[in-house]
Amino acid sequence: MRHFRSFALVLATVAGFHHPNLIAGSPVLRTQRGADSGKHDHANIGFELLINKAFLPSDFDQEVFDNLWQSWPASLRERAAKASVGERRAMAFERYGLTPRPQQDRGNIVDGKRDLADPGKPLQYVVDDHGNWTMNCFSCHGGTVYGRPVPGAPNNRYALQTLTEEVRSTKFRLGKSLGRMELGSLVIPLGTTNGTTNAVVFGIGLMNYRDDQLNLVDRPPASFTHHDMDAPPWWHFYRRPYIYIDGFAPKGHRGLMQFMLVPENNASFFADHEDDFQKVYAYLSSLRSPSYPGHIDQSLARRGAKLFESNCAECHGTYHHRTDAESIAAYPNQLVPIEDIGTDPVRHRALTVAGREHYARSWFAQSGGPERRETITDPAGYVAPPLDGVWASAPYFHNGSVPTLWHLLHPQERPTVWRRVNDSMDESKVGLTVETVPRVPLEKPDVALRRSYFDTRRFGKSASGHDYPNQLNESEKRAVLEYLKTL
Numbered sequence: 001m002r003h004f005r006s007f008a009l010v011l012a013t014v015a016g017f018h019h020p021n022l023i024a025g026s027p028v029l030r031t032q033r034g035a036d037s038g039k040h041d042h043a044n045i046g047f048e049l050l051i052n053k054a055f056l057p058s059d060f061d062q063e064v065f066d067n068l069w070q071s072w073p074a075s076l077r078e079r080a081a082k083a084s085v086g087e088r089r090a091m092a093f094e095r096y097g098l099t100p101r102p103q104q105d106r107g108n109i110v111d112g113k114r115d116l117a118d119p120g121k122p123l124q125y126v127v128d129d130h131g132n133w134t135m136n137c138f139s140c141h142g143g144t145v146y147g148r149p150v151p152g153a154p155n156n157r158y159a160l161q162t163l164t165e166e167v168r169s170t171k172f173r174l175g176k177s178l179g180r181m182e183l184g185s186l187v188i189p190l191g192t193t194n195g196t197t198n199a200v201v202f203g204i205g206l207m208n209y210r211d212d213q214l215n216l217v218d219r220p221p222a223s224f225t226h227h228d229m230d231a232p233p234w235w236h237f238y239r240r241p242y243i244y245i246d247g248f249a250p251k252g253h254r255g256l257m258q259f260m261l262v263p264e265n266n267a268s269f270f271a272d273h274e275d276d277f278q279k280v281y282a283y284l285s286s287l288r289s290p291s292y293p294g295h296i297d298q299s300l301a302r303r304g305a306k307l308f309e310s311n312c313a314e315c316h317g318t319y320h321h322r323t324d325a326e327s328i329a330a331y332p333n334q335l336v337p338i339e340d341i342g343t344d345p346v347r348h349r350a351l352t353v354a355g356r357e358h359y360a361r362s363w364f365a366q367s368g369g370p371e372r373r374e375t376i377t378d379p380a381g382y383v384a385p386p387l388d389g390v391w392a393s394a395p396y397f398h399n400g401s402v403p404t405l406w407h408l409l410h411p412q413e414r415p416t417v418w419r420r421v422n423d424s425m426d427e428s429k430v431g432l433t434v435e436t437v438p439r440v441p442l443e444k445p446d447v448a449l450r451r452s453y454f455d456t457r458r459f460g461k462s463a464s465g466h467d468y469p470n471q472l473n474e475s476e477k478r479a480v481l482e483y484l485k486t487l
């Protein structure tokens with residue numbers, strides 16, 4: 001099956017398409033120019049903007065980052081005290097789920113002097129020349145695929161809550177004033193399990209203080225349904241007409257700017273940065289999923305393909321098309337009512353009809369794109385996402401509650417409390433390598449460690465539902481699992 005993808009790539013190359021493709025699993029930013037170089041340049045600039053341009057006030061400075069280790073639990077702190085600068089940085093990256101920037105071609109650098117290989121700068125934060133660190137989209141949307149940093153892969157290790165708490169105590173110690181994250185997190189939880197965040201509520205909360213044209217308005221604080229979500233990968237963005245798990249928002253560059261809704265950014269800030277976000281949009285649209293690096297049993301996968309076709313494709317679409325246009329046309333954008341899908345319903349309720357109506361009237365929804373799609377203000381449930389590169393985006397479901405594809409295919413066997421034990425792939429189950437425990441060990445002194453456990457009994461974290469795989473017998477499930485590796 002793999003040759004389909006290479007064939008498409010050859011065609012794309014001949015036609016002069018050069019995407020920042022994730023070829024053979026290794027992220028490569030291509031720089032050759034072809035007939036479509038305009039589109040390609042925009043995508044490259046979009047990537048550069050995300051890692052080099054701060055769209056928010058900065059979160060903390062280099063001095064704070066370099067002193068975070070003093071807030072760690074005793075055993076780690078002792079190790080850090082003896083470590084070299086590089087080792088200590090690696091420990092901090094590990095603790096907070098940060099990664100180095102992948103080394104890439106340095107063809108189209110915005111100002112020609114950035115070093116993508118600078119080990120001090122993570123993919124997830126913009127670090128300017130004065131040492132100011134500012135969160136960027138990659139903090140949630142740029143992670144590792146089984147140990148290798150891949151921009152656009154969900155950051156399933158991001159420890160935003162722990163980082164923010166330790167930035168707060170470090171700023172106290174250094175006598176620095178607190179920023180919006182350290183203050184905001186006193187009233188809004190940022191994420192209770194590493195790799196997931198309360199991101200949707202950040203957006204709803206901030207939108208509460210804006211009118212339709214994004215002017216700041218005085219309104220009483222609203223109450224929110226806090227819940228954590230696992231960020232979706234960006235490599236299927238190009239196939240989706242609507243985004244988010246409930247598919248309510250038509251895709252457009254303005255919609256991508258919600259992330260910048262902090263009070264410091266006024267309405268004109270958004271208009272002034274539209275051009276940048278057209279390039280970010282081009283970058284997201286240019287991404288494609290990585291290919292499975294391990295062994296695939298091709299004849300088993302072919303059997304799985306037929307089963308997928310008859311049991312899953314109606315919702316998830318079909319794969320291995322020759323052109324982008326065919327791939328887009330083959331994705332059905334299928335909305336499944338919440339009672340049919342049966343996965344955790346909290347996200348569906350958390351975004352209210354009134355909230356979606358406010359979005360629909362707002363500047364964000366008026367992208368004026370060629371398609372002019374309407375916002376769906378009352379979606380009945382969740383939309384089946386495209387499954388491109390699904391082997392690389394564990395854990396599964398919108399709340400990240402299921403650690404492997406095997407568990408997804410075996411609803412009765414999904415673990416109640418689990419924790420990742422290392423960064424390698426569980427190749428037989430295809431997903432995270434996890435241990436299952438009866439409960440989260442609350443007696444452990446390091447709260448950060450507790451956040452490495454996923455407890456499916458907690459609010460918004462259920463791993464139930466999506467029982468469709470039960471139509472298959474065990475050997476059929478085995479075949480479908482093999483097929484999923486080829487996507």
Ligand code: HEC
Pocket residue numbers: 136137138139140141197199200229230231232233236237240242243244245246256257259260280284398
């Ligand atoms: C704090 C974490 C976080 C940050 C930072 C963040 N996102 Fe997201 N993003 C999410 C989560 C969680 C979702 C899923 C929301 C949902 O489906 O309701 C999401 C969804 C999306 C989607 C929809 C994908 C799909 O297939 O449905 C896009 C596109 C996106 N984000 C782009 C961005 C861009 C661009 C930025 C930076 C400007 C950004 N995000 C910053 C967490 C984040």
Ligand code: HEC
Pocket residue numbers: 245308311312313314315316334336341343344382383384385387390393395396397398399405408466468469480
């Ligand atoms: C009736 C429509 C429907 C059918 C049939 C269906 N799915 Fe799904 N699937 C969904 C929806 C909706 C979701 C999103 C659920 C959520 O995140 O809460 C989903 C999620 C998934 C995911 C997780 C994706 C991710 O990134 O988290 C996988 C994998 C998946 N389905 C595989 C399958 C397979 C394999 C089959 C066939 C055996 C199948 N599905 C049949 C609707 C369907």
